Amino acid sequence: MIRYLVRVVAANLRRAPSLYLLTIVGVALGVASVLTVQILNQSALAAFTGSVQAVSGEADLSVLGRTPTLPDSLYPAVLADPDVAGAWALSRTSVTLADRPDYFLDAVGVDFFAPIRIPFVTSRTGGPAVGATLANPAAVLATPGWTAVSPELATELDLAVGDTFTVTSGVRRARLKVGALVDFRRLTPLAGTRLIVLDLAQAQALLGEPGRIHQIDVRAVAGTELDALAGRLRETLGPGVDVLSPEQRTQRAEGLLAAFRLNLTALSLISVFVGLFLVYSATQASLVRRRAEFGLLRSLGATPRQVFAVIAVEVALLGALGVALGLPLGYWAARVNVEVVSATLTNLYLLDAIERLYVPRALFALAAAIGIGGAVAGALLPALDMSRRDTKTLLAAFTLHERLGSAALPLAGSGAALLAATGLWYVVGGHDWRGAGFVLAIALLAALPLGTPLLVQRLAALVRITDFGWRYSLRSLGVRLQTTAFAIAALGIAVSMLVGITLMIGSFRRTLEVWVNSSLRADVYITTPSWRGRSTEATLDSALAAALAALPGVRAVDRLRGFPGYTGERRIALAGVEMGIPYDDSHLPLLAGERTSALAAVHERGAVLISEPLARKTGLGLGDSLPLSVPTGERRFVVAGVYYDYSSEGGTVILSLPTLNAAFGAGPVNSIALYLAPGADAEATVDAIRARYPDTPLLLRSNRTLRAEVFTIFEQTFAITRMLQGMALLIAVTGITLTLLVLAHERLSELALYRALGAGTRQVFGIFVAEGIGMGALGLVLGGAGGMLLAAILILVINRAYFGWTIQVSVPLAALAWQAASLLAAAVAASLYPAFRASRTTAAELARDDV
């Protein structure tokens, strides 16, 4: 049988390579989508896990602050616990290279004289891990700026031991000297290369703050009950800390990223779904043309089961080829997109950037299973159908289309019923469940193809044939339902996705524009380069802040101090704000609360404003009290308003700067915003500040630049979405080509008859192009309707449930029109080749008896 299969596949490949090719392409694109997304998802987590393992690989538990830093006086208290076998204090500071402000390094301060192992290596190219031999260990303290860097970083920055490089932390510049090479990949392959290690004393003095650390890693005595130890440490150290195992820390990161990952996964599965249609159509087409072969097999004694097996194995083989193509494609797409996803992680989730892709082997297995399984699933119906037919039917003409034609109504009915039932479920109680939006989306995407045959049938029936032209083309779409309905449905789904996401992104962008216009009112924004790494140490010193505020032409100044904090177990961003302009002049857009009185409550009565995502996720609203973890425990703050915010998915809380300082201890601000006197030029002011403080690492942005940056981040965030959208569309357009090819083949005798009756090649060509356009148009109609519903689900249900922000619906007409036009153009392009093939049909084909 294998020999038979090989021969058959080879023969068919020669006769109709396009059908095979399209199956392979369908599978490949689906596999690539899934693989890309999963690689990116895994890499995002691996980036975090890698940094945990590299720094805390030996730790059973880590003591972390619920406020940005911990007093190092907690360290002896940790050491004193009877179940602690060892403990290490660490500082973690995000710094940037002075000459490359967007190049972040994670500076880890360690106690080199504690018994910890640092994986020193001798040379950039690796060399043996020497571990032991720092020629002069006292240098870690004695040499100003002594730092160990990874071999990769040394190569990238062209540094050798003894070289210096300058980093910035807030407005501070620190000259670091490469004292040794350290390769954390010796400890964990996931370790990042942008980790630099210096002595805790140097880290505090040069980059951080004396007396403050970020983390204490703990190794427990063997056999210790870790939960009990964690509980006891929590009790001893007070309410300002969390005590977590490395697994728990990874789980937290997973939790933070859950919505992001789920959404990407869902999108990639849509691509698979669309790919399935393609496989279905291709298989259908391939089987139709080979029905005589199956008839022959059956008449030679093959059982239906054997016929089914032949088809299934063949499709599985094609699936495997698709997988072989899809795996490198998926990997490549992940590589292309890793930077934008990484930017999203750091911008939106305050997590570690992805330095490189992490591809567990299981992912390839998963993608392969999806590809081959998907191919077989897509071929299941046609294969079953073909294997069950008796010899006579197989060898006679086909009646497939009629069967679907008669099923069109019940199919559409079941689709409508599905939609109705899901809608009802959602209204009655489903909306309480977070994943309800996905159920709605799945129901919609399932109902869409179910309704397609009826739609095609009815619309085609409306067309009256007056000549052998485009009307004829449209009418025949309804006749060849079995073939066309699937292609149109696949296109419809892809278009739904395209339109849904376009609407969602367009609405989001418009909402963001409105928000940015009202929130970003100042003329010049000043912070430090390392602030973008959300380093708590990224501060402006107060003298500088005061000097900037006193610059000529500055009318008013807003000051902001921000750092991550906790409300309950939820990690949020805290912002202490001191407003320089009257409350009435602020345009902070509020969802709940009245602006002037809310701002007055924040600045005069210690109340807070919470962002919309936080309000949605916690269920807190106006007048409620919000608990915040402060160094002394927990303090509650009255919510004076809920404001629209799109900067952080986790949620943000605005306090007045004095309230923040009173609750968390005073500290310098991280950024200031200048309002200029009327007529002053923001760009000129930026230049003037730059000229005045040439050696101070400042990140200066005019209102215009900052806005542009907001939208760059926005585009980065949705880049991967757009790519998936494109992949689905590519699959769908491929489907049109395929369908037309199938049609051309199915109708060989019909076309030959037309040719015999005098139809010119041009006419036949035109008919096929018109059919392509017709399918494209039907796909558009279907997809347009589906897309609008999908957009509603995305905007109103999924976004709110997972991200928690309000998106004002806005229809980006131009973008949609452009997409419709290009889709139709793609449909034309996709029909050219089949049309060309069909037009070359000669009257002689009439003589063939295999059609």
Added chain:
Amino acid sequence: MCDRRRAPACRVAFAAMVVTALPADSQTPSWQPADSAYVWSFPRDHWSHAGYQTEWWYLTGHLTPVGDTAPRFGYQFTFFRVGLLPSGPELQSTWAASDLIMGHAALTDRRTGQHRFSELVYRATPLLGAFHPFPDTLLAWSRGPPGTGERWTLTWNGAAFNVAMRDTRARTGFALTTRPAKPLVFQGPNGFSRKGHGPTAASQYYSFTRLATRGTVVVDGDTLPVEGTSWMDKEFGSNQLGAGQVGWDWFSLHLDDGRELMLYVLRDSTGGVDYGRGTVVAGSGTVRFLTPADWTIDVRARWRSDATGAVYPARWRVRVPSAGLELDLEPVVANQENVSRLIADLAYWEGAVVVRDGRGAVIGRGYIELTGYAVLGRLPL
């Protein structure tokens, strides 16, 4: 920072730091060498001496539970100051330090045959441990080992030293007060103790050779009042072992006739004597210095450590004819090896011995330190 599956290797880096940290960086001011003309000033010189690279306070002794007739415990308490920098780094940090503080303590129980060793190493910062300046009576302190809440302390009681240590996990501890039964003696002329043939191969060295000791010992949760006799060595200097030296044998013996004997032998790689010096302190307190020509030491037995595989001398016959001494020395417990868990390859034998005469009668007690016997053995300092 360390994969616990490979935990033994974790100690490697650190070992290098503590023990090879010692050569001074060319950029930093250099360490002060020992000086034969050093001007001593007591009690100030009991305190620490910044500028010298290494310094230690070393107490050993035999303790008898009150009410018992024979010593039951041998003890060792040591604070090492490991100089990282001759003067503190100019860093605004609570972790800036110019010294490490290393503590070693051991308690040998003749009744159970157990020898418990405890250790700690911290950078000397207000958070973890410190050497305080004169006249603060708290000379030095350190956090206990991980798992222990209590500090280890060395205090000046006006006449001599009090020491206290605790190790919760080893279920041991002691707190002892000492009083000089004899005055302080210099080891070597003016306390200038040569350790090799080079001109700077030396340390500043003095001892309280006989300290009446009282206090409490904690064993497995029982607190026992004890009394006994201790020996205290104090050394500071900036010199390393000579290139050919691989370790040393050190003897400090209290004889029942009121004399004390101290001998040290720095061995070369063949096991022979590279350098040695000794002191006999008469009952009256007068001191006579010895050179290797004045004594012979015969090793009569050896003991092999299961923990490190090291083979240590285990019985000795020491003859000092000029002092009329012929002594048989015998460990009270064979296994008194101190194996560091914090510093790789650091293992040495530091143990209580009884001194017998030629007829086997006990005529004294003492402590012996044997270093450089473990294969990759590092020296405590």
